[in-house]
Amino acid sequence: AAGEREERKHPATFGEIGDAIAACRDCAIATCGTRAVAGEGKVDAALMIVGEQPGDHEGKAGRPFIGPAGQMLDEHLERAGIDRAAAYVTNAVKHFKFSWRGKRRLHQSPTAKEIDTCRWWLEAERAVVKPRVVVALGASAARGLIGKTVSVSQARGKAIPLEDGSELWVTVHPSYLLRLDGKARVEQAALFANDLAAIRARLT
Numbered sequence: 001a002a003g004e005r006e007e008r009k010h011p012a013t014f015g016e017i018g019d020a021i022a023a024c025r026d027c028a029i030a031t032c033g034t035r036a037v038a039g040e041g042k043v044d045a046a047l048m049i050v051g052e053q054p055g056d057h058e059g060k061a062g063r064p065f066i067g068p069a070g071q072m073l074d075e076h077l078e079r080a081g082i083d084r085a086a087a088y089v090t091n092a093v094k095h096f097k098f099s100w101r102g103k104r105r106l107h108q109s110p111t112a113k114e115i116d117t118c119r120w121w122l123e124a125e126r127a128v129v130k131p132r133v134v135v136a137l138g139a140s141a142a143r144g145l146i147g148k149t150v151s152v153s154q155a156r157g158k159a160i161p162l163e164d165g166s167e168l169w170v171t172v173h174p175s176y177l178l179r180l181d182g183k184a185r186v187e188q189a190a191l192f193a194n195d196l197a198a199i200r201a202r203l204t
C-alpha cells in the first residue's frame with residue numbers, strides 16, 4: 001500500500017525503477033491493461049522534463065513523448081536549443097488513463113489522487129537523476145513535483161525552488177498547443193517558446 005511504500009527506500013537504478021513501475025498496481029489506472037512507461041534519458045541529466053501521463057502511442061511503445069505531443073515538444077526544444085537527448089524525460093503518472101470510444105482510446109486526465117499516488121515514482125527518478133532544473137509541462141506535472149495544485153499561468157516564467165535544491169519551471173503542456181488553432185496557437189506557442197528560452201538560459 002502507498003502508506004507502507006513511504007517507509008521504503010527508492011530503488012537505486014533505472015532498471016529497478018522500470019521493473020518496479022511495471023509491477024505497480026497502487027492505483028486504478030495501472031490495472032486497466034496499459035503498459036507502464038517509465039522515463040528515459042541520461043542518468044545524470046541536468047534537465048528533467050515531466051509530462052502528465054503517457055498517451056496512446058507512448059502506452060503502446062513503452063516510451064514517453066513519442067506521439068503528436070512529443071513531436072510538438074521536440075520541435076520547440078530544438079528551436080529553443082535544448083537537447084532532448086541530454087535530458088531525462090518522464091511523466092507524473094506512468095500509465096495511460098483512457099476511456100474507449102469505439103476502437104479508439106481517448107485520453108482521460110488523471111485525478112489529483114492518482115498523481116499523488118504516482119509521485120513516489122517520480123521522486124524515485126529524481127533521486128537517481130538529480131537534475132538541477134526540472135520542467136513541469138502542465139498542471140498535472142506540477143502537482144506531481146510539488147504535491148499541490150498550481151495554476152500554470154501564475155507559476156510560469158520563474159524558478160520555483162524544490163526541497164532538494166533544484167529548481168522547477170512550470171509551463172504549458174504541448175497538447176494544449178495542439179488543441180488550439182490560428183492566432184491562439186501562435187500566441188501560446190510564443191509564450192511556450194519564451195518559457196523554454198528562460199529554461200535554456202538556466203542550463204549553461
Ligand code: URA
Nearest residue numbers: 051052053055064065
Ligand atoms: N503526453 C504526456 O504528458 N506525456 C507523454 O509521454 C505523451 C503525451
